[in-house]
Structures are given as C-alpha cells and as structure tokens.
Amino acid sequence: MTVMLQAKNLSRSFGGIHAVRDMSIDVEQGSITGLIGPNGAGKSTLFNLLSGVIRPHSGQVTYNGNDITKLAPYLRARQGLIRTFQLSREFGRMTVLENLMLSPQQQLGEKLWPVFSRPQAVRERDREIYERAEEVLEISRLEPLRDAYAADLSGGQKKLLELARTLMIDCDLILLDEPGAGVNPALMKTLTDMIRRLNTEHGKTFLLVEHDMDLIAQLCDPVVVMAQGAHLMSGTFDEVRADQTVIEAYLGSAVDA
Amino acid sequence: MSAYLISMGTYIGFFMILALALNLQWGITGMVNFGVAGFYALGAYASGLLTTKLGVPVGLAIPAACLVGMLVGGCVALLSMRLREDFLAIVTLGVGEVIRLIVLNEDRITEGPRGLRIEAQPFRDFVSAENYPLFYLFFVAVFVCLTFFVCERIRKSPMGRTLRAIREDDVVAGVLGKNVLRHRIQIFAVGTFFMGLAGALYAHYTQNISPEVFLPMVAMFIWMSVIVGGAGNNRGILIGAGAVMVFLEGTRFIGDFVDILDAEKMSALRIIMIGLLLIVTLRIRPRGLLPETKFQFKPN
Numbered sequence: 001m002t003v004m005l006q007a008k009n010l011s012r013s014f015g016g017i018h019a020v021r022d023m024s025i026d027v028e029q030g031s032i033t034g035l036i037g038p039n040g041a042g043k044s045t046l047f048n049l050l051s052g053v054i055r056p057h058s059g060q061v062t063y064n065g066n067d068i069t070k071l072a073p074y075l076r077a078r079q080g081l082i083r084t085f086q087l088s089r090e091f092g093r094m095t096v097l098e099n100l101m102l103s104p105q106q107q108l109g110e111k112l113w114p115v116f117s118r119p120q121a122v123r124e125r126d127r128e129i130y131e132r133a134e135e136v137l138e139i140s141r142l143e144p145l146r147d148a149y150a151a152d153l154s155g156g157q158k159k160l161l162e163l164a165r166t167l168m169i170d171c172d173l174i175l176l177d178e179p180g181a182g183v184n185p186a187l188m189k190t191l192t193d194m195i196r197r198l199n200t201e202h203g204k205t206f207l208l209v210e211h212d213m214d215l216i217a218q219l220c221d222p223v224v225v226m227a228q229g230a231h232l233m234s235g236t237f238d239e240v241r242a243d244q245t246v247i248e249a250y251l252g253s254a255v256d257a
Numbered sequence: 258m259s260a261y262l263i264s265m266g267t268y269i270g271f272f273m274i275l276a277l278a279l280n281l282q283w284g285i286t287g288m289v290n291f292g293v294a295g296f297y298a299l300g301a302y303a304s305g306l307l308t309t310k311l312g313v314p315v316g317l318a319i320p321a322a323c324l325v326g327m328l329v330g331g332c333v334a335l336l337s338m339r340l341r342e343d344f345l346a347i348v349t350l351g352v353g354e355v356i357r358l359i360v361l362n363e364d365r366i367t368e369g370p371r372g373l374r375i376e377a378q379p380f381r382d383f384v385s386a387e388n389y390p391l392f393y394l395f396f397v398a399v400f401v402c403l404t405f406f407v408c409e410r411i412r413k414s415p416m417g418r419t420l421r422a423i424r425e426d427d428v429v430a431g432v433l434g435k436n437v438l439r440h441r442i443q444i445f446a447v448g449t450f451f452m453g454l455a456g457a458l459y460a461h462y463t464q465n466i467s468p469e470v471f472l473p474m475v476a477m478f479i480w481m482s483v484i485v486g487g488a489g490n491n492r493g494i495l496i497g498a499g500a501v502m503v504f505l506e507g508t509r510f511i512g513d514f515v516d517i518l519d520a521e522k523m524s525a526l527r528i529i530m531i532g533l534l535l536i537v538t539l540r541i542r543p544r545g546l547l548p549e550t551k552f553q554f555k556p557n
Contacts, residue, residue: 053431072431082432082433089429090426091426091430093421094421105434106434107419109416110414110415110440115410116410126415
C-alpha cells in the first residue's frame with residue numbers, strides 16, 4: 001500500500017493553546033481512514049491543516065510524495081484533495097443543481113475571456129457538466145431537491161449535498177469532517193452506502209472524522225485516535241476499542257494527577 | 258421640459274452603468290465597494306485631463322479612462338482583497354475619498370475646486386448643437402446596453418456561478434479549487450472599468466467637472482439603486498437606477514407646490530425621503546424590486 005497523504009510532526013497553536021502538537025498521520029491509498037478522539041482533541045484543526053485552510057507552525061504535509069505544506073487550498077483541490085466541513089457549509093442562495101455544477105475544477109467558462117471569445121465551447125462544456133450533475137443527483141438521491149436553495153435543505157441533506165459536490169470533482173482523496181453529524185438514521189444509510197461505493201467502485205480514498213462509532217465501525221480501517229492534539233494510537237476499530245489508553249482519553253483516567 | 262427629460266435620461270444612463278458595475282462587484286461577487294464615487298471621478302478626470310491637457314482625441318480618451326479605472330481598481334483589489342469584508346468597505350471608502358482629495362488639491366493639474374472645463378465631445382462635428390443632447394442620450398444608451406450585455410453574460414456563465422459561490426462562502430469556494438483571489442481582483446477591475454466609463458461619459462456631457470460632484474453621497478445613491486433594484490439581478494439594477502434617479506429629481510419639484518419650504522429645507526427633506534424610499538422598499542421587498550432569479554440550466 002502506498003501512502004497518499006502524510007503529515008509529519010504538525011504543530012499549530014492558537015494563543016497559548018496547542019491545538020495540534022507533533023501530530024503525524026498516514027493515509028494509505030484506497031483506505032477509509034477514521035480519525036477519532038474526544039472533543040477538543042484537535043481533529044478539526046488537523047483537518048484545517050491538511051486542507052490548507054490554516055498553516056501549521058511547524059511540520060510537513062505531503063500528498064502523493066509532494067510537499068504541499070504551503071500550498072493554497074484551491075491548489076490542493078486541483079491536485080485532487082477535497083474536504084467537507086463539520087457544520088456543512090453550502091452555498092445557501094444557490095440551488096442544489098448549481099452547487100453541483102460549480103464544483104468541477106477549472107471550467108473553461110470560469111475564465112473571463114473565454115466567456116466572451118468562445119461562448120459555444122463554454123456552452124458545450126457546461127452541457128457535459130450538467131449531464132454529470134444529473135447522474136450525481138441520481139446517485140445521491142437529491143434529484144427531487146435539484147431546484148431547492150441549498151439553505152432550505154435539512155442538516156442531513158446538506159451533508160449529502162457536500163458529499164455529492166465532491167463527486168462532481170475528479171478528486172482522489174476526500175476529507176470528511178463529521179459526515180454523520182445531525183443526519184437522521186434513514187439518510188445515514190444513504191450516506192454510508194455512498195461513501196463505501198465511492199471507495200470500492202470509484203477508488204476514492206477517505207479520511208473522516210466522526211463521533212458516531214457505528215459509522216466508524218462500519219466503514220473505517222484503520223482508525224487513528226487523537227488526544228490533546230497528538231497521536232494516541234492507531235489500528236483496527238476493535239484494537240482501538242479495546243485499548244486502555246483510548247478509553248482513558250475518552251473517559252478521563254482514573255488517577256488523574 | 259423635454260430638454261430636462263433628455264438630460265435626466267442621460268443621468269439615469271450614468272447611474273445605470275455605475276449600478277451595473279457595483280452589482281457585478283457586490284451583488285454577484287459580494288465585494289463591498291464604497292468608493293464608487295472615487296472611481297467615477299477617476300474616469301471623469303482621466304478623460305477630461307487627457308483631452309484638455311494632452312490634446313488626446315476624445316475617441317481615445319474615453320477608452321483610456323476605462324483602462325485607468327480598471328488599473329487603479331485592480332491595484333486596490335490586489336492590495337486589499339485578502340482583507341475581511343468590513344475592512345474592504347473602509348479601504349474602498351478611503352480610496353474614493355483619496356481620489357477626490359487629490360483632485361481637489363492638485364489644482365495645478367486638475368484646476369481643483371474651480372472645476373475643469375472640457376471642450377471635447379464625441380462626434381461633436383457630426384451633430385447639430387440643437388440635436389446634440391438627444392444624440393448624447395442615445396450615445397450613453399449604447400454604452401448602457403454594452404455594459405448590461407457584459408454583466409449579464411458574466412452572470413449567466415459558469416464564471417457567474419463561481420462568483421456567487423465566492424459571495425456565499427469564500428472558504429468553501431477555495432477548498433473546492435476556485436482561485437478566489439484571482440476572481441475577486443478580476444471582477445473588481447471589470448467593475449471599476451465600467452465606473453471609469455461612466456465617469457468619462459459624464460465628463461464629456463457636462464463639460465465641467467469639479468470635485469464636489471464626487472462626494473461619497475454619490476456612492477450611496479448607487480448602492481441604493483442596487484439594493485432597491487435587486488442585488489444580483491441586472492434587469493432589477495436598471496430599474497433601481499431609474500427609480501432612484503427619478504425619485505431624486507422628482508422630489509425637487511415638491512418645493513414648487515409647497516410654499517412653506519425654502520430651498521434649504523427642501524434639500525434636507527429630499528435626503529430624508531430617499532432614506533424612506535429605501536426603508537419602505539426593504540420592508541415590502543427585502544430582496545429588491547426584481548430579486549435575483551433562481552438558476553435554471555437552459556441547454557441551447
């Protein structure tokens with residue numbers, strides 16, 4: 001197995017708080033790697049560091065062997081690294097269809113000049129994007145909501161939309177920040193099915209943060225545990241669940257000095 | 258009276274171009290620009306000075322004014338686009354005032370408060386003096402159509418989609434692979450290009466420009482046009498610009514019918530009434546007279 005995304009000794013503090021310190025993690029190609037840890041463990045900060053939304057104070061991030069530590073988020077996206085957000089962030093005053101259609105990278109019609117000089121080519125390209133969006137609407141079961149404003153969707157539907165958006169992109173690695181948060185059980189099934197299908201049929205690699213242990217147990221191997229900004233342990237879900245240090249991290253150790 | 262209507266129509270044209278440009282920057286892309294008056298002044302003085310001081314033909318001076326607007330706008334954007342939205346508001350307001358104050362104080366070049374007299378007018382030799390105002394109305398109308406066409410084309414294109422995404426959430430747009438900074442700078446510059454155009458057209462119309470015309474109040478009227486018309490909807494913007502101008506001018510005549518108000522009280526009252534117009538519109542139609550339309554994919 002080759003390592004696709006690797007973080008080495010990442011540290012980042014906010015004021016006096018060390019949100020992430022000396023954290024290392026490997027994400028292997030083709031895996032669905034789970035990242036768990038108690039609240040405040042630094043999972044979201046780590047996600048922000050990996051996706052480039054914030055910069056680390058020290059350490060290195062490599063993606064497919066290239067150092068991307070200082071790369072802007074949009075350039076990481078163009079290399080196939082996409083993320084979603086814990087509180088789903090959708091483009092509220094845009095329809096579901098529009099949210100999907102804007103996702104593909106480097107569209108011809110996004111550049112100012114071709115919009116005027118090559119309108120025909122822009123239209124053709126947009127037609128292809130539209131066809132793909134229709135497929136994705138089908139897969140994600142968002143078809144009935146295609147013309148609804150994203151702001152009007154339920155929490156779970158927004159999560160689905162975020163995942164569907166990544167489907168529109170030729171990405172290889174998807175960072176999912178709590179995909180299951182606030183999703184009702186019926187929708188949860190759609191969501192996990194979709195993640196698994198993307199992984200097995202489309203060969204996408206996932207790193208996901210999640211508090212729902214059922215979802216982790218169903219999908220993730222390996223599971224990485226973070227506590228207090230650092231790597232605690234990793235292994236299969238069963239190994240992690242049985243580990244004494246993990247239990248202590250979640251529940252607080254019995255002899256907390 | 259008809260001369261008055263023609264002149265008012267011409268002014269509505271300037272307002273429409275300015276409002277369309279602001280709609281591109283703010284209504285669609287979400288960039289706050291309180292310096293509209295400054296870029297308007299920039300275009301006016303660029304074209305005015307080129308024709309009077311350097312003898313550049315007006316046919317070249319107007320496009321040059323657009324380019325000056327675009328370049329200065331691009332530079333301002335380059336320097337300030339990384340700022341948060343509220344800081345951008347202050348920066349653009351500051352830039353607008355800086356432009357006006359330079360014009361006011363560099364009087365060796367700009368004639369300062371005395372005002373700059375501009376002789377040159379486009380196609381002046383081909384149209385009789387009598388018909389010229391009407392001709393100019395059509396001349397401006399052509400540019401309004403052109404601006405509208407460009408803005409509408411951008412709005413409908415995949416680029417417009419990306420710009421709206423940047424307006425809604427720039428962080429997510431970035432994570433999805435959109436070059437947010439580049440889009441912002443580009444659109445800001447396109448907007449100030451048209452503001453420069455409006456300024457140049459204004460300069461050669463009145464033939465006398467002075468800094469007091471370009472007070473930040475002008476920017477507020479343009480903002481009102483966009484808000485009242487419907488941010489994000491170019492057709493709405495045209496209606497908004499027309500409505501605000503008609504209201505601005507219409508209230509002028511109230512004094513003729515109401516004896517108890519002198520000119521000074523009237524001018525204060527007009528500003529109050531314009532504020533009322535804004536409040537009433539926002540109460541009744543929070544998203545403007547013609548709100549932004551829902552996206553529909555139209556294969557053609």
